Amino acid sequence: xxxxxxxxxxxxxxxxxxxxxxxxxxxxxxxxxxxxxxxxxxxxxxxxxxxxxxxxxxxxxxxxxxxxxxxxxxxxxxxxxxxxxxxxxxxxxxxxxxxxxxxxxxxxxxxxxxxxxxxxxxxxxxxxxxxxxxxxxxxxxxxxxxxxxxxxxxxxxxxxxxxxxxxxxxxxxxxxxxxxxxxxxxxxxxxxxxxxxxxxxxxxxxxxxxxxxxxxxxxxxxxxxxxxxxxxxxxxxxxxxxxxxxxxxxxxxxxxxxxxxxxxxxxxxxxxxxxxxxxxxxxxxxxxxxxxxxxxxxxxxxxxxxxxxxxxxxxxxxxxxxxxxxxxxxxxxxxxxxxxxxx
Amino acid sequence: xxxxxxxxxxxxxxxxxxxxxxxxxxxxxxxxxxxxxxxxxxxxxxxxxxxxxxxxxxxxxxxxxxxxxxxxxxxxxxxxxxxxxxxxxxxxxxxxxxxxxxxxxxxxxxxxxxxxxxxxxxxxxxxxxxxxxxxxxxxxxxxxxxxxxxxxxxxxxxxxxxxxxxxxxxxxxxxxxxxxxxxxxxxxxxxxxxxxxxxxxxxxxxxxxxxxxxxxxxxxxxxxxxxxxxxxxxxxxxxxxxxxxxxxxxxxxxxxxxxxxxxxxxxxxxxxxxxxxxxxxxxxxxxxxxxxxxxxxxxxxxxxxxxxxxxxxxxxxxxxxxxxxxxxxxxxxxxxxxxxxxx
Numbered sequence: 001x002x003x004x005x006x007x008x009x010x011x012x013x014x015x016x017x018x019x020x021x022x023x024x025x026x027x028x029x030x031x032x033x034x035x036x037x038x039x040x041x042x043x044x045x046x047x048x049x050x051x052x053x054x055x056x057x058x059x060x061x062x063x064x065x066x067x068x069x070x071x072x073x074x075x076x077x078x079x080x081x082x083x084x085x086x087x088x089x090x091x092x093x094x095x096x097x098x099x100x101x102x103x104x105x106x107x108x109x110x111x112x113x114x115x116x117x118x119x120x121x122x123x124x125x126x127x128x129x130x131x132x133x134x135x136x137x138x139x140x141x142x143x144x145x146x147x148x149x150x151x152x153x154x155x156x157x158x159x160x161x162x163x164x165x166x167x168x169x170x171x172x173x174x175x176x177x178x179x180x181x182x183x184x185x186x187x188x189x190x191x192x193x194x195x196x197x198x199x200x201x202x203x204x205x206x207x208x209x210x211x212x213x214x215x216x217x218x219x220x221x222x223x224x225x226x227x228x229x230x231x232x233x234x235x236x237x238x239x240x241x242x243x244x245x246x247x248x249x250x251x252x253x254x255x256x257x258x259x260x261x262x263x264x265x266x267x268x269x270x271x272x273x274x275x276x277x278x279x280x281x282x283x284x285x286x287x288x289x290x291x292x293x294x295x296x297x298x299x300x301x302x303x304x305x306x307x308x309x310x311x312x313x314x315x316x317x318x319x320x321x322x323x324x325x326x327x328x329x330x331x332x333x334x335x336x337x338x339x340x341x342x343x
Numbered sequence: 344x345x346x347x348x349x350x351x352x353x354x355x356x357x358x359x360x361x362x363x364x365x366x367x368x369x370x371x372x373x374x375x376x377x378x379x380x381x382x383x384x385x386x387x388x389x390x391x392x393x394x395x396x397x398x399x400x401x402x403x404x405x406x407x408x409x410x411x412x413x414x415x416x417x418x419x420x421x422x423x424x425x426x427x428x429x430x431x432x433x434x435x436x437x438x439x440x441x442x443x444x445x446x447x448x449x450x451x452x453x454x455x456x457x458x459x460x461x462x463x464x465x466x467x468x469x470x471x472x473x474x475x476x477x478x479x480x481x482x483x484x485x486x487x488x489x490x491x492x493x494x495x496x497x498x499x500x501x502x503x504x505x506x507x508x509x510x511x512x513x514x515x516x517x518x519x520x521x522x523x524x525x526x527x528x529x530x531x532x533x534x535x536x537x538x539x540x541x542x543x544x545x546x547x548x549x550x551x552x553x554x555x556x557x558x559x560x561x562x563x564x565x566x567x568x569x570x571x572x573x574x575x576x577x578x579x580x581x582x583x584x585x586x587x588x589x590x591x592x593x594x595x596x597x598x599x600x601x602x603x604x605x606x607x608x609x610x611x612x613x614x615x616x617x618x619x620x621x622x623x624x625x626x627x628x629x630x631x632x633x634x635x636x637x638x639x640x641x642x643x644x645x646x647x648x649x650x651x652x653x654x655x656x657x658x659x660x661x662x663x664x665x666x667x668x669x670x671x672x673x674x675x676x677x678x679x680x681x682x683x684x685x686x
Contacts, residue, residue, distance in 0.1 A: 112436065162626075259445065264623065274615045275629075283631065284632065285628065286628070290624050
């Protein structure tokens with residue numbers, strides 16, 4: 001089969017690799033129907049050193065089950081399934097607590113002999129624990145929306161959930177990328193009354209307004225902080241940090257009210273959190289982390305099926321698998337917000 | 344009156360200063376009956392540069408009201424009152440939310456023309472918002488217990504409260520100082536089933552056991568982490584960090600379960616929190632901060648009056664005001680756990 005490999009920064013190739021096969025009785029093999037490029041794929045795309053053992057890229061995908069191991073009981077060949085961005089047994093103590101990203105048998109896609117999502121097929125470890133069946137046909141127009149359950153929508157939702165966003169809250173979302181826009185959707189779903197989106201790409205913040213942002217602040221740094229503090233009457237109760245840079249954390253601390261909560265879901269590109277004595281005196285709480293998509297999919301899928309939310313609108317370009325390198329370039333150069341990949 | 348002044352590291356003096364007087368209609372003046380030395384007093388005691396404008400020391404005290412301003416209505420001359428370790432109007436938006444440490448009119452003792460607590464008397468700004476009447480006589484044996492409401496008990500309680508300690512929880516307390524021991528009391532009050540106290544001073548950890556610790560781990564670093572993880576079956580749900588050093592935060596991250604909560608109440612002696620990608624992947628939450636004692640006193644005082652808890656047992660030495668320098672030395676050299684000061 002064909003799959004996406006990263007040899008070094010900027011060097012994404014689609015090459016022939018071994019077809020996936022059932023290895024364990026808990027495995028399934030799926031034919032990938034739709035995938036996409038994640039903002040977090042861009043970090044290695046920007047910085048990975050040269051290697052002869054290229055990483056298999058992609059972790060947001062859905063497809064049709066082609067084969068199952070002897071112990072798999074919850075999916076069968078022919079089922080359309082969405083794949084969370086980590087696999088998990090869904091039975092261990094962490095999974096039972098809804099933290100499937102810490103599953104004792106789980107792990108990420110694309111490393112250690114595990115297929116990536118940007119290919120024609122994939123072996124799925126712990127298929128019963130990992131996969132969730134989608135009750136639509138393979139040609140449904142909802143497929144891009146449903147693909148967001150794999151990662152980006154759930155990551156935005158994780159920010160709102162861990163921050164404890166509740167009806168009537170004032171929320172500030174930092175970042176107008178696909179995760180930030182998903183966080184806007186999530187904050188609205190949870191009943192936030194005021195949602196201030198901080199971002200400076202008009203096309204993106206316009207979409208954010210359609211998703212539910214009540215205000216947009218394009219300024220960054222001190223000006224941005226001052227604008228949000230004025231809009232929110234002294235600071236937001238909850239801030240969803242959807243970037244992953246230290247500057248975004250500093251901005252989050254600037255716009256949050258004393259005693260408020262910052263949830264970080266942008267993959268950290270910093271070694272330490274610059275919150276010392278000052279933030280201690282302000283009683284700021286920092287929460288969030290990598291999102292256990294598997295925990296949120298059952299709750300979020302109905303909102304897509306009912307047409308309440310349209311998170312697939314974050315996809316503004318589509319490439320065929322053989323052109324995936326162009327998809328990376330488009331996102332890296334900010335010519336695209338988020339790119340669908342059709343295997 | 345006589346008051347405690349810090350001229351530079353190690354140089355604590357008791358000198359004559361101006362008697363406090365009502366300056367604003369919302370002020371009260373109290374005669375201090377009992378005070379103590381705080382672990383946080385030791386940070387400037389260890390490191391303060393030489394100054395000709397010495398800081399007025401002390402922020403944990405109780406006393407008898409001697410005079411009130413024309414607008415004060417909730418306390419009257421003769422009342423015995425406990426003083427939270429910051430003053431606050433108790434009417435602003437932060438105060439109404441129970442975050443009196445962020446009061447828009449509030450502040451700390453001992454700076455900017457405000458008296459400290461280790462003196463014979465003090466002017467109390469916003470007396471109605473700050474003071475809480477104690478329903479005992481000035482010679483009550485409960486006075487040391489009630490003095491802990493000023494700071495140390497409430498600081499320990501803030502750790503347990505912000506960490507969300509609830510019945511049945513497994514909690515690890517890092518630090519066997521007076522705050523750590525108070526956090527043990529607080530965790531037990533909130534119903535924690537298992538309380539692991541990390542500390543290596545046997546006299547202190549023995550008191551911790553009497554306060555409710557079910558286990559004590561004397562090891563630090565990797566050995567200590569391994570011991571707690573084994574005791575707790577993989578890590579504690581909630582960790583109360585009662586030290587304030589970076590090493591304690593690292594230890595907290597080591598002993599907490601993925602998805603767990605660390606509450607920090609040790610005044611931070613570090614510029615940044617060393618939680619990057621790894622802690623992000625583990626979904627650790629960091630909360631806590633400076634404790635709004637004023638918010639907790641009404642809830643905690645009845646437990647002292649009823650004899651449920653005896654937090655005053657953290658005091659193991661008493662000095663007269665003129666000997667307060669010796670009190671600092673005893674605590675700094677770890678010859679005393681916490682020192683009472685009698686003005």
